[in-house]
């Protein structure tokens with residue numbers, strides 16, 4: 001399969017139809033300025049839209065009964081995604097349906113907003129497999145650009161540190177004084193929530209606040225859906241893109257209490273810069289198809305006790321021992337699934353809730369390293385692993 005893709009790629013533009021079948025996006029080259037491009041810019045008329053499916057991230061069972069109920073029957077969403085680049089800057093536009101516009105108020109912490117994020121694979125010294133899609137992994141960083149629909153964020157110190165905002169209920173002001181206070185807040189407030197993070201595994205997501213990530217993200221609501229854009233340099237301190245830029249897309253639905261573990265997420269998608277040589281290794285990893293037999297894999301999964309720890313399908317009971325696998329086929333590459341079976345500790349999936357389930361840890365710490373509590377299945381023969389991976393690839397919700 002990899003060989004076929006590589007030779008198709010050498011045909012250049014002619015292969016864009018074939019690539020579209022694998023969900024790859026063709027970034028169209030323009031000579032216009034793209035920094036801070038809006039979702040409504042006429043330049044998007046030049047772009048080519050590709051459908052990308054975003055699966056409910058159900059790896060973690062939340063401690064919030066209401067949120068779990070609201071998301072119990074979540075389906076996958078299709079987004080329309082396009083990219084433009086001008087040699088220096090890459091801009092990506094994502095359009096997705098959402099029947100309700102949920103904007104987070106300035107003072108309420110019990111409301112949830114719609115939002116989206118684009119994740120880029122960070123530059124690494126050694127070339128290796130793509131990072132874990134959730135938040136990177138040791139030695140395989142990701143950069144995340146996040147935007148939320150926010151009414152206004154009052155930031156007295158201007159450093160995007162919302163935690164220091166003053167709650168109007170704690171001002172002891174009334175009547176005209178409170179109205180004056182609100183007016184002052186409005187004049188100082190920002191409606192732009194945008195943040196960038198860099199992550200290299202479990203609990204490592206760190207906000208970039210020193211201005212070293214020159215990105216811009218914006219979102220606009222119209223006719224039952226959002227259009228979000230991110231523009232960022234092709235090369236900076238965090239990413240070093242060449243012909244193919246691996247990107248993952250996440251969207252949050254405020255009406256479903258979307259937050260950390262509750263979002264819709266794509267697998268890695270290849271954005272190929274038109275006119276440049278695609279990176280065959282990245283394209284091949286993203287497009288790799290499972291070689292095994294899914295029906296045999298289902299049997300092997302039962303025979304090897306995987307369901308003793310994991311919830312496998314939506315019909316099975318939730319488990320706190322391990323992440324739910326019910327959508328893992330939707331947002332994981334074949335390489336990642338294979339690695340999860342053969343080297344469980346290569347990536348330790350975040351989401352284990354120490355406080356709620358202290359007796360079912362997902363990892364232990366040995367010599368400062370997180371070691372997965374998952375059984376090491378490297379004893380399985382190659383065909384069995386391929387079969388299990390083929391079955392895991394079928395585990396995903398249908399599109400709404």
Ligand code: HEC
Nearest residue numbers: 059304305306309322323340344347348349362372374375
């Ligand atoms: C003893 C409990 C246990 C058993 C048995 C087990 N797992 Fe796991 N598995 C875990 C834990 C805990 C994690 C999360 C920590 C980590 O990333 O390794 C995990 C993670 C995974 C992941 C990554 C999930 C994600 O959301 O990225 C996959 C895939 C997976 N397991 C597949 C399997 C398969 C297939 C089997 C059977 C061949 C299996 N597991 C057996 C405990 C288990």
